[in-house]
Amino acid sequence: MTSPSLTGTTTSTTTALASADSVSKAFGGVTALDSVSLDIRPGESVGLLGPNGAGKSTLISLFCGLRRPDSGSVTLFGGTPSAPQSRHKLGITPQATAVPQTLRVSEAVNFVAAHYADPIPTDELLADFGLESTARQQCGGLSGGQQRRLLVALAMVGRPELVILDEPTTGLDVDARETLWRSLKEYRRTGGTLLITSHYLEEIQALSGRVVVMDHGSVIADGTVDEIRSRVAVSKVSFRTDLPPSSFAALPHSTDCTADDGGRVTIVTHDADATVRELVQRAMPFSQLEVRGASLEEAFLALTAKERS
Ligand SMILES: Nc1ncnc2c1ncn2[C@@H]1O[C@H](COP(=O)(O)OP(=O)(O)OP(=O)(O)O)[C@@H](O)[C@H]1O
Numbered sequence: 001m002t003s004p005s006l007t008g009t010t011t012s013t014t015t016a017l018a019s020a021d022s023v024s025k026a027f028g029g030v031t032a033l034d035s036v037s038l039d040i041r042p043g044e045s046v047g048l049l050g051p052n053g054a055g056k057s058t059l060i061s062l063f064c065g066l067r068r069p070d071s072g073s074v075t076l077f078g079g080t081p082s083a084p085q086s087r088h089k090l091g092i093t094p095q096a097t098a099v100p101q102t103l104r105v106s107e108a109v110n111f112v113a114a115h116y117a118d119p120i121p122t123d124e125l126l127a128d129f130g131l132e133s134t135a136r137q138q139c140g141g142l143s144g145g146q147q148r149r150l151l152v153a154l155a156m157v158g159r160p161e162l163v164i165l166d167e168p169t170t171g172l173d174v175d176a177r178e179t180l181w182r183s184l185k186e187y188r189r190t191g192g193t194l195l196i197t198s199h200y201l202e203e204i205q206a207l208s209g210r211v212v213v214m215d216h217g218s219v220i221a222d223g224t225v226d227e228i229r230s231r232v233a234v235s236k237v238s239f240r241t242d243l244p245p246s247s248f249a250a251l252p253h254s255t256d257c258t259a260d261d262g263g264r265v266t267i268v269t270h271d272a273d274a275t276v277r278e279l280v281q282r283a284m285p286f287s288q289l290e291v292r293g294a295s296l297e298e299a300f301l302a303l304t305a306k307e308r309s
Contacts, residue, residue: 015078016041017089017162017193018063023072024217025058032058034217035072040162045194047208049201051304054214056197057095060166063195064092077162091160093151095167095197101140105131105150108139109157116158128186129153130179145176152180162193169203181206201297211296215304225296232299235272239279239286240264251278264288 016039025033033055040046040063048056061067062074065081079086100108106122113119126132129149134142142150152168165184169177184207188194198204204211204225211228213221221228234255245259248267253275256268265286269275272291279286294302 016075017077018164018195019075020059020062020069021073023059023062023069023074025055025062025067025069031217033062033069036214036217036219037072038212038219038222040193040195042161042193043191044210045188045208046196047204047211048195048197048214049204049211049300050197050214055217056214057166058217059214060092060094060164060195060197063164064090064094088158089161091155091158091163093155093165093168095170097151099139099142099147099150101138103139104136105139105142106135108150109154112154113157118159119157120159125153125157128156128183130176145172148172149176149180152183156183156187160192162195163187164195166197167199168196169198169200177203201295201300205296213300213303221303228303229294229296229299232294232302233270234268234298234302235270235291235293236266237269237272237275237279237289237291238264238266239289241284241286243284247284248279251275 018040020036020038023033023036024031036055036059038059048059050056058067062069063076063081065076065083065087068082074081076086077089081087103111105126109122109125113122122135123132126135129152131146131149131153134146139147139150148168148171152165155163155165169180172180181203184194188207194207196204196207209224211221211223211225212219213228221231223231240263242263245257245265248254248265249257251267253271254267254269257265259265267275276289276291
């Protein structure tokens with residue numbers, strides 16, 4: 001994919017492309033956002049994670065100018081998100097949106113491309129998203145996965161500096177998802193900035209350098225994948241043994257102990273080194289020892305569960 005046009009822009013590299021400052025938003029009695037502050041800086045790829053109802057889509061709708069905050073301020077490319085000139089360098093694929101059913105794929109791309117001074121040529125864009133063979137088909141006849149890819153391609157046609165994607169690969173099969181990931185990685189490689197929400201943690205891990213976790217309308221964690229994982233001070237120690245799992249349940253630092261059918265015991269512990277030392281000191285028989293830190297999924301679940309308790 002051709003690199004986004006980064007020349008001739010007034011955006012300073014130190015200025016956030018999108019910024020929310022102490023933003024709150026309620027719908028009736030429901031608080032969707034509660035004093036959220038978040039900056040998306042040039043070149044970043046930010047993964048927005050959170051359980052259903054956390055406030056992710058509401059925050060995105062503020063960045064895109066679709067809604068206004070009740071309090072706090074939001075800027076997009078230094079201006080008001082609702083102003084057309086602020087949105088000119090923004091590409092977006094909302095969560096629930098539809099392709100124009102009767103237009104051919106190439107017509108839909110040409111229509112959107114006509115709004116930009118230097119759009120990506122239609123053939124090139126369709127090839128980037130694995131849609132070249134669909135150019136003459138009507139959009140309504142595409143499969144669900146092809147429609148989803150087309151919507152993301154339409155977000156890219158104007159060579160945006162910032163792309164916001166709300167759950168871009170929901171419902172896609174593995175091949176379609178990987179095609180989309182490749183295109184998005186290429187966009188990043190050429191200097192593009194990405195804000196993406198997803199319920200697929202492997203997607204966030206594959207595409208995002210920075211992870212922001214939201215729950216109940218607030219940001220509860222913000223860091224690299226490794227930083228988020230290390231926020232949860234648990235590790236897993238697993239090994240094969242002939243002893244029943246109950247033999248290990250009382251080891252210091254352990255919070256959980258389970259066994260699978262193959263005789264492999266897994267201990268969840270706050271101190272993996274101390275747990276392994278105890279196994280050795282107590283002469284407990286074990287083999288094929290493995291120690292690993294929390295996965296992003298475990299960290300995410302632990303962080304959001306803590307918020308709920
Ligand atoms: N238009 C609306 N009217 C009433 N309540 C709304 C509206 N939009 C959002 N909400 C409420 O605001 C809260 C945040 O919703 P939001 O859609 O931002 O969450 P989300 O993190 O995007 O969730 P999901 O992962 O399910 O898409 C929820 O409680 C939701 O029910």
